Amino acid sequence: MNVMINSLPFLWQGLLVTLQVSAIVVVAAFVLGISLGVGLSFGPRWVAWPIRIYSDLIRGLPLLVLIFSVYYMLPLTGVNVTSFWAAIFALAAFQSAHVAEVTRGAVQSIPPGQHEAGKAIGLTFGQRMIYVVFPQALRRFLPPWINTVVSTVQGSALVSLVGIVDLMLAIQQVIGRTFKPMPMYILGALIYFAINYALSLISRTLEARFAYVRE
């Protein structure tokens, strides 16, 4: 018990890093993923195809491989970034492909008649997306999107492998000093679980709130 309490301030620092990495990745993947998903769904072939290849490729790689690739290969291309940003780059690339697929599924569920009604009153493509498609697609977007957020938090633990002291590495360092793995891993599991459980609760609330179209 003492071990856990004494380690708390140190773990707190790690938790902050985990949350920071996750938040940056979630925001980047959200913006990039939605753009890619819209391009994938409505873009001309020369837009949709490269996105299709990017998405399939990235989602086919284990996240760990992606992180190491970016970490070791970026410097070779002359781009010098810290391990922190390399890890964020890899995670964002990975999650954006998933968000793109979530977006595609959600926007393609909107019937063609909705696009046509929007066109008929003179809305441009962007306006149709913002005022007609996205509000209706939101309900289908949210649950799988929250899953990508949860998987981002989980996946962020892998950044410990390139030496970033996130929650995961903080736990391991405490274990390294105290030789008490069991309580520390249990504590770590509880923290990760608490974050992700809170996210799934938010997801369910939002889903109910945006259920204006009965199916």
Add this chain to the structure above:
Amino acid sequence: MSVSEPLVKVRGVTKAFGSNNVLNGVDLDVPRGSVVSIIGASGSGKTTLLRCVNLLESYDSGSIEVDGVEVGYDIADGRRRPRGERDLARIRADIGMVFQMFNLFPHLTATENVMLGLRKVRGMAKAEARATAEQWLVRVGLGDKLASLPIEMSGGQQQRVGIARAVAMNPKVLLLDEITSALDPELVGEVLKVVRELARDGMTMMLVTHEMSFARDVSSRVVFMDGGRVAVEGTPREVFGAPAQSERLRGFLARIELREV
């Protein structure tokens, strides 16, 4: 543009879906303030023609002018280039369309459905857009449904919102594609009544319909389409009164009448 020029001028329009030649050289005039009804068997290309006029479909050759402007193509030094997104949006804003399946925005109330184009396309301030939308909804008899979502309305009510949404934009021409064919029979009348009032007020309309008695009453001209062409064209009296000139038209009218009995 001279006032006597037809508002919509269709010349030699062709359109194919793959190897299926759906429009085979359509010629058609819609004078200002007139109502042109398009009748014809299922598959004769009526819907496709309307969709070409407001560019939900592109056409392969020929010309469609609305108020003197070629809608589908930008014509620069004799070459036709398909119009870009902004151009299309600008042209479509002046061409209203009412759909068979209503296609209301399900996440918006009746008022918001009508307001969207007024706000985002016409650039009206919120209060003005709301007032205009409510005015139109009252005119189509939906003063008590302003805040209702589409799902809370009957088909006839939804279709009247669809009409209000289109006419509130103050379009040059209104396109109506079988707007009562998805309705229960007892709801058809309330929708046609609105269209009659618009006709009386001088709204230029192209309407596809299977309601022959309605077409006879409301139309200035009636067009019978067959095989992607205009086969017969004339006043309602000419087309319905003396269909002898076309075997196909006579057959079509006979089949329709059988169904109506």
